[in-house]
Amino acid sequence: MANILLTGGTGYIGAHTAVVLIESGHTPILLDNFSNSTPKVAERIQVITGVKPMVIEQDVLDTAALVDVLNTHDIQAVIHFAAHKAVGESVEKPLSYYQNNVMGTLSVLAAMAQAGVHHIVLSSSATVYGENGVPPMSEDAPLSATNPYGQTKVMMEQIIRDVAVADKTLRYAMLRYFNPVGAHPSGQIGEHPRGIPNNLMPYVQQVAIGLREKLSVFGNDYPTADGTGERDYIHVMDLARGHVLAVNHLLAGNDSFTVNLGTGKPVTVLQMVQAFEQASGKPIAYTIAPRRAGDVASVYANPQLARQLLGFETEYTISDMCRDAWVWQSRNPNGYDEA
Numbered sequence: 001m002a003n004i005l006l007t008g009g010t011g012y013i014g015a016h017t018a019v020v021l022i023e024s025g026h027t028p029i030l031l032d033n034f035s036n037s038t039p040k041v042a043e044r045i046q047v048i049t050g051v052k053p054m055v056i057e058q059d060v061l062d063t064a065a066l067v068d069v070l071n072t073h074d075i076q077a078v079i080h081f082a083a084h085k086a087v088g089e090s091v092e093k094p095l096s097y098y099q100n101n102v103m104g105t106l107s108v109l110a111a112m113a114q115a116g117v118h119h120i121v122l123s124s125s126a127t128v129y130g131e132n133g134v135p136p137m138s139e140d141a142p143l144s145a146t147n148p149y150g151q152t153k154v155m156m157e158q159i160i161r162d163v164a165v166a167d168k169t170l171r172y173a174m175l176r177y178f179n180p181v182g183a184h185p186s187g188q189i190g191e192h193p194r195g196i197p198n199n200l201m202p203y204v205q206q207v208a209i210g211l212r213e214k215l216s217v218f219g220n221d222y223p224t225a226d227g228t229g230e231r232d233y234i235h236v237m238d239l240a241r242g243h244v245l246a247v248n249h250l251l252a253g254n255d256s257f258t259v260n261l262g263t264g265k266p267v268t269v270l271q272m273v274q275a276f277e278q279a280s281g282k283p284i285a286y287t288i289a290p291r292r293a294g295d296v297a298s299v300y301a302n303p304q305l306a307r308q309l310l311g312f313e314t315e316y317t318i319s320d321m322c323r324d325a326w327v328w329q330s331r332n333p334n335g336y337d338e339a
């Protein structure tokens with residue numbers, strides 16, 4: 001059982017991972033600058049698990065402060081979630097993205113080296129497969145990016161690989177998430193994007209509660225079952241469990257690895273809309289809009305390697321994802337702020 005530092009730990013995926021870590025007997029410590037989250041998450045985690053995790057307000061760019069945290073709390077592994085993550089915003093503010101995501105990763109690695117912490121799990125993304133990949137995506141596919149956010153993920157991976165070549169004591173797990181959706185089934189924690197959501201599911205959720213009028217479906221002439229783009233949606237609790245398997249694998253002394261975390265099953269936009277309507281009982285108004293530049297028809301994972309290395313199998317279905325997203329959204333229309 002280990003003390004594990006979660007940078008960006010009060011964010012969407014960090015909070016769910018903290019729940020599964022606590023349930024597995026680990027002690028997660030959540031470090032965040034709250035640029036896209038709130039410390040209130042800790043109380044919700046306590047409602048679910050009975051344990052209130054420690055939350056530290058800190059920016060990952062402050063290396064000296066990180067060293068102090070790693071030493072003070074006897075940290076054995078870091079799960080590095082902290083990053084900006086909006087593709088569109090990264091095109092508008094590339095400096096901010098390179099600064100936060102790339103410099104943040106350098107800072108975490110430097111602090112780990114100074115404090116003698118040897119295990120890191122990185123939040124990577126299917127976006128590193130760029131737009132030319134042929135699904136199902138396998139881990140050995142060439143990497144590329146079509147926007148600054150994607151570039152930062154390619155760079156973050158490369159930096160960790162290079163550091164691990166030089167420092168033989170460093171072990172890493174690179175986790176390439178496909179499309180995380182849903183929420184803890186209790187409805188206590190979930191995703192609450194600020195402003196207009198970038199991703200399909202939060203947008204659909206906001207249409208369902210009347211916050212947005214209708215969904216724009218970008219393109220219905222792709223070569224898929226119904227012409228709309230297809231993606232690989234993974235329930236955030238399955239994703240969270242993947243992190244615990246990954247960190248346990250590293251702590252057990254195994255070699256570094258890079259794996260996809262997805263279901264391997266593509267779902268179209270309209271299939272997702274239908275599943276959400278069924279789960280919520282709410283009609284989702286939508287219009288068909290032209291294709292968006294940079295979007296591809298189909299992205300889904302080859303999930304074999306994670307299965308083989310970690311025994312990782314997804315358990316939640318699309319209807320579970322929609323049900324849990326709806327429970328969260330309908331009970332917390334203002335996110336973590338009280339209604």
Ligand SMILES: NC(=O)c1ccc[n+]([C@@H]2O[C@H](COP(=O)([O-])OP(=O)(O)OC[C@H]3O[C@@H](n4cnc5c(N)ncnc54)[C@H](O)[C@@H]3O)[C@@H](O)[C@H]2O)c1
Pocket residue numbers: 007008009010011012013014031032033034035036037038058059060061080081082083084085100104123124125126177178179180199
């Ligand atoms: N959600 C997705 O669809 C998705 C897909 C693939 C990869 N990822 C990656 O997973 C990670 C977590 O994503 P999420 O969906 O939980 O996002 P999130 O925004 O909810 O969580 C990220 C957290 O990091 C914090 N943070 C950002 N910069 C920081 C800094 N400099 N110092 C300290 N804290 C900082 C934010 O306040 C936030 O709490 C990110 O690295 C993201 O790029 C997310």
